[in-house]
Amino acid sequence: MLRISRLTDYATVILASLAGGSLASAADIADRTHIGLPTVSKLLKQLQHAGLVRSVRGARGGYQLARSTAEINAADIIDAVEGPVALTECASGAGQCGIEATCQVGHGWQRISGAILRALTDVKLDELLRHDAAFSPPDLHRPPAARWRPLVRGGKPGPA
């Protein structure tokens, strides 16, 4: 599936809600986005660590975007919440992967990683917010709705 975590998605929503530029408390944001306050709070902290939002402490404090929406990209967000983009374990440098000796493809995945990273870096937050298709929505090579569940896997055969 190659998915981002739900928290990363939430983080994007939170950043989007700060797009106006004004200061907002975690509670405000939770209210606006309908995400749970503890979760919002936790994510804002991570985003602050990553330098994507600025925090103001004390009463009447809150958070605001540290940079403009044009200066924050998708890779930044993933990076802040999930850590650096790396498709495979060995791409992270450590590489105690067990089959490393016979593995012919590690380099390949790392290169793909790079390509994906570039794609993610190219997409800025303000583009994420635009509803009209700013860049072409390339055809998914098959309609994605169908096989979400029936994936052939060892597990239970599903409700049908």
Add this chain to the structure above:
Amino acid sequence: MLRISRLTDYATVILASLAGGSLASAADIADRTHIGLPTVSKLLKQLQHAGLVRSVRGARGGYQLARSTAEINAADIIDAVEGPVALTECASGAGQCGIEATCQVGHGWQRISGAILRALTDVKLDELLRHDAAFSPPDLHRPPAARWRPLVRGGKPGPA
């Protein structure tokens, strides 16, 4: 992190070991790749379902690539093992995401999904196997080795 699962990586290794075109039993492949036989067997079955390998049953049977290495791409492999590439849950069509009503960014992620899918589709198995950098290894925007573990998370503070 945006990672593929280890099984997908294994699947690639397995396909790579079949690149010669000859017929090989699951046991042979397990031996060559140093991946456990049950795991190899399971993955080969999934790859067969996806049409990436052909199986020959009975004694002296085995598996072989169903298409040339130039006709199998990275997206095919991920698709076979993990299901269709979709960055977010809502991108899969179902979309019982809870905050859908106020979510401004869903479409954005779906578009990114498309871009990534295109990148993955562009990379063929034979390119994955080439060791010399066939396409440019774009600079990761920071050295990825450093923060694999120290990711700020709730869990235990680690050995240090």
Add this chain to the structure above:
DNA sequence: GCATAATAGTACTAAAATCGTACTGTTTAT
């Protein structure tokens, strides 16, 4: 025809990552 070697399919268990929550401390405006 029967034994053998191989894939096909299914069920199950254990381990790990993820997600969300709770609690305690610190800073600052009123």
Add this chain to the structure above:
DNA sequence: ATAAACAGTACGATTTTAGTACTATTATGC
């Protein structure tokens, strides 16, 4: 001083992933 807000850490439950075991089916070769 008090209250509002961020900062940091710890924790538990759920979900996903990974790996194993077992049975059925198919084909070869004697």
